[in-house]
Amino acid sequence: MGRNKIGAYYRLSMEDDDGKEESNSIANQRLLIRRYVSEHKELSDYEYSEFYDDGYSGTTMERPGIQALLEEVRQNEIGCVIVKDLSRFSRDYIEMGTYLEQIFPFLGIRFISVTDHYDSKDYIGKTADIDIGFKTLLADFYCKDISEKVKSSVSAKRKQGKYATGNAPFGYGKNPENPYELLILPEEAEVVRHIFELSLAGRNLTQICKTLNDESVLTPLEFKNLRKSQRRKELLQERKYWQPGTVRAILTNKNYVGSMVWHKSSQAEVGGSRKILKPREEWEVVENHHPAIVRREVFDKVQEKFFQKAPAVRNPILYALKGKGYCSYCKRRLKVMKLAGGKLFFYCANQKLSSENECMTGSISNEVLETIVFEQIKKQVKEFADLEFVRKTALRAVKEKQTGLVRDMEIVEQEIQELIEKKGLLLEGYHIGDYTREGYLEGRRQLEQRISVLEQRRAGIRDEMAECEKLPESERKGQEFLLKYAGFAELTKEMADAFVDRIEIGQDKAVDIFWRFHGGKVDGQRGCLSEI
Numbered sequence: 001m002g003r004n005k006i007g008a009y010y011r012l013s014m015e016d017d018d019g020k021e022e023s024n025s026i027a028n029q030r031l032l033i034r035r036y037v038s039e040h041k042e043l044s045d046y047e048y049s050e051f052y053d054d055g056y057s058g059t060t061m062e063r064p065g066i067q068a069l070l071e072e073v074r075q076n077e078i079g080c081v082i083v084k085d086l087s088r089f090s091r092d093y094i095e096m097g098t099y100l101e102q103i104f105p106f107l108g109i110r111f112i113s114v115t116d117h118y119d120s121k122d123y124i125g126k127t128a129d130i131d132i133g134f135k136t137l138l139a140d141f142y143c144k145d146i147s148e149k150v151k152s153s154v155s156a157k158r159k160q161g162k163y164a165t166g167n168a169p170f171g172y173g174k175n176p177e178n179p180y181e182l183l184i185l186p187e188e189a190e191v192v193r194h195i196f197e198l199s200l201a202g203r204n205l206t207q208i209c210k211t212l213n214d215e216s217v218l219t220p221l222e223f224k225n226l227r228k229s230q231r232r233k234e235l236l237q238e239r240k241y242w243q244p245g246t247v248r249a250i251l252t253n254k255n256y257v258g259s260m261v262w263h264k265s266s267q268a269e270v271g272g273s274r275k276i277l278k279p280r281e282e283w284e285v286v287e288n289h290h291p292a293i294v295r296r297e298v299f300d301k302v303q304e305k306f307f308q309k310a311p312a313v314r315n316p317i318l319y320a321l322k323g324k325g326y327c328s329y330c331k332r333r334l335k336v337m338k339l340a341g342g343k344l345f346f347y348c349a350n351q352k353l354s355s356e357n358e359c360m361t362g363s364i365s366n367e368v369l370e371t372i373v374f375e376q377i378k379k380q381v382k383e384f385a386d387l388e389f390v391r392k393t394a395l396r397a398v399k400e401k402q403t404g405l406v407r408d409m410e411i412v413e414q415e416i417q418e419l420i421e422k423k424g425l426l427l428e429g430y431h432i433g434d435y436t437r438e439g440y441l442e443g444r445r446q447l448e449q450r451i452s453v454l455e456q457r458r459a460g461i462r463d464e465m466a467e468c469e470k471l472p473e474s475e476r477k478g479q480e481f482l483l484k485y486a487g488f489a490e491l492t493k494e495m496a497d498a499f500v501d502r503i504e505i506g507q508d509k510a511v512d513i514f515w516r517f518h519g520g521k522v523d524g525q526r527g528c529l530s531e532i
Helices: 026-039 064-074 093-107 130-159 186-200 205-214 220-227 233-237 244-251 296-307 366-383 387-431 437-470 475-487 493-499
Strands: 005-012 047-054 080-083 110-113 172-175 178-184 260-262 265-267 275-277 284-286 325-327 335-338 344-347 500-505 511-515 526-530
Touching (some): 005 064, 026 047, 047 064, 093 387, 186 205, 186 220, 186 244, 205 244, 244 296, 344 366, 366 493, 366 500, 366 511, 387 437
Parallel strands (some): 080 110, 325 500
Antiparallel strands (some): 172 178, 260 284, 265 275, 500 511, 511 526
């Protein structure tokens, strides 16, 4: 093991929280793995590092703990990964196989699963025992089976009239004696009614938000914090403001007339987390399901504002500083409005949400802002006048990127070749009777799918390599890498992207420019301050 650190990974998922799987607790996983390490002398001499995920499903690798572990693997800091069992690392059969058979062996990572009695050092140059493959396949089937059973159970409860649609909407709470029954929370319900009254009075979403914020009405998140006596750090740091999206969600939520609405979305795939929103006419609705907060005629009147108008078709606005402007107070990206004559103006959407905040007031012309930025870029170009420094910096950056791309291409090419070889072995196995026709076709489909993904990645790497070849390769090109902008008469999108990371504008219209380049390096250091 060339690296000097062991990465121990623990995972506790939601299905383990029912007390039936006590052995799967984080504490027990830690105890089991530490005992294993202490009993193996070649492991006990190495630095021990822990990573864990609590409450995350093994069907996805988008878990903070596992991503932190894999990042240290990529940084060449961890040489051995150890888990209690294979399902702790992943319940996805293909994902698990990819790491066991391709990624970890290629990187030289030793992988140990304690209760499965699996140690990758025992399988160098050969594949793992067939029971390991069955265990990962069963873990994959288990998750998909649980997903289908949970979905069927929830659907059955909804058809029985039980509220089984996740958290209760703002204004409602679940009955402590019957979790499938909704009760009105009087204080929150008054806020909901107030929002509908403001909408009926002709207020738009932003105006409603400003009224609520000026009246210091708590947001749904703040009400929840008080109700559950939580001490969430993000709620304690600063006051929360009502946002137009929150108000719109309340005004269009049919739960407030006593209807239970469900089946709004569907899973893209069994066991997956990606959702696909369904058309409103396909939603399931149970009328008169629970006490109403808002009268039906009031609700229907408000809906006319949102669903009787055809959505406006807007063409994208193109300008040099697109996506660069931010409010220095709330740190949100500035909105852009286009006035008659085609002139653009930046403004902060939060400025109208409260009378107390210190967001940028009014608006600032894009033309004025581009002039300021362009003048400052010309000053920056002069600071890059050391041609030899610019040349060396640019060439070094390109060379480093090219080296990384070549390495990535070699990894992808090897993975593709291995999958092609597996296809050949699969076909041979089918001809000699090791696989049924259905088993062979399914195996081939999975392999071809993985090959297709890798081929797309390979094409992307080739495109990046082609772009690198366009970057400075000679002394002349290196000298022109940044200085080529010296002859420009106005700010362009290319120039803004090359120099500007972000622009923050304060209440007094002071402009802070944060440069992408400082001394020839990308470091996000602060630029200058200009007054309008």
